[in-house]
Amino acid sequence: RKKRLTTADITALKGVRPVVSLTAYTTPIAKLLDPHCDLLLVGDSLGMVLYGLPNTIPVTMEMMIAHGQAVMRGVENACVIVDMPFGSYQEGPEQAFRNAARLMKETGCDGVKLEGGAEMAETISFLTLRGIPVMGHVGLMPQQVNASGGYRSLGRTTAEAEKIKRDALAVGHSGAFSMVVEGTIEPLAREISDDCPIPTIGIGASPACDGQVLVVDDMLGVFTDFKPRFVKHFASLAPVISRAVEDYAAEVKARSFPGPEHTFQMKKQPL
Ligand code: KIV
Ligand code: NA
Numbered sequence: 612r613k614k615r616l617t618t619a620d621i622t623a624l625k626g627v628r629p630v631v632s633l634t635a636y637t638t639p640i641a642k643l644l645d646p647h648c649d650l651l652l653v654g655d656s657l658g659m660v661l662y663g664l665p666n667t668i669p670v671t672m673e674m675m676i677a678h679g680q681a682v683m684r685g686v687e688n689a690c691v692i693v694d695m696p697f698g699s700y701q702e703g704p705e706q707a708f709r710n711a712a713r714l715m716k717e718t719g720c721d722g723v724k725l726e727g728g729a730e731m732a733e734t735i736s737f738l739t740l741r742g743i744p745v746m747g748h749v750g751l752m753p754q755q756v757n758a759s760g761g762y763r764s765l766g767r768t769t770a771e772a773e774k775i776k777r778d779a780l781a782v783g784h785s786g787a788f789s790m791v792v793e794g795t796i797e798p799l800a801r802e803i804s805d806d807c808p809i810p811t812i813g814i815g816a817s818p819a820c821d822g823q824v825l826v827v828d829d830m831l832g833v834f835t836d837f838k839p840r841f842v843k844h845f846a847s848l849a850p851v852i853s854r855a856v857e858d859y860a861a862e863v864k865a866r867s868f869p870g871p872e873h874t875f876q877m878k879k880q881p882l
Pocket of ligand 2 (some may be wrong): 655656
């Protein structure tokens with residue numbers, strides 16, 4: 612049986628071909644994505660797309676562990692990275708190591724992701740030097756929503772672009788095996804990708820990145836509360852689900868479901 616991709620394999624794809632990545636949160640969906648993806652991210656976006664939370668701030672270690680375990684059960688090809696939730700790593704390297712080690716031990720994932728720029732470089736080094744592969748995440752950082760005053764694309768002013776470039780370079784030289792670049796204008800994403808030694812995985816950060824990631828419920832058209840510009844619906848499953856449930860309701864009311872083929876009689880029948 613083929614071995615799963617490692618974080619080193621992901622790093623080695625820079626300059627070779629784009630890294631294909633999606634989020635995943637459950638076993639059955641992970642099984643469907645796995646053959647086509649290099650990297651599956653158990654993102655803290657699950658707070659919004661699975662739990663109906665307003666943002667990623669309330670997501671807990673227990674939620675990330677449960678969904679990390681579920682994804683690991685469905686994967687035999689892709690590298691699996693689990694997001695560190697808000698509050699589990701910002702205190703310092705020791706707290707980050709304790710929680711990252713717990714994610715690794717309890718899920719069997721290949722590494723963790725955490726948000727932050729230059730201020731997180733020391734923490735990323737601390738983890739990677741002690742055996743925990745780390746994916747960085749710069750640009751738009753959803754866990755900063757309360758401090759940054761909402762979600763918007765970044766890099767249009769020189770000051771903003773310079774700050775994000777410094778952050779990306781700090782993460783790029785901290786030992787991280789790759790980094791997500793989120794919500795940045797194309798020229799900035801291109802400069803970061805050109806200047807950083809590790810693959811940049813873009814979301815809302817142009818095709819200049821070394822790979823792409825999307826939230827799976829967004830790209831399948833399951834989560835339709837809002838659609839940012841950077842989301843493409845590769846399928847529209849929400850209306851498919853609505854129609855199926857509408858049909859089910861009608862058939863239950865008409866007693867046409869269940870039919871004879873779904874019904875057990877006295878004569879022995881297989882389940
Ligand atoms: O939580 C998440 O899904 C993410 C990706 C979209 C990068 O961080
Ligand atoms: Na995330």
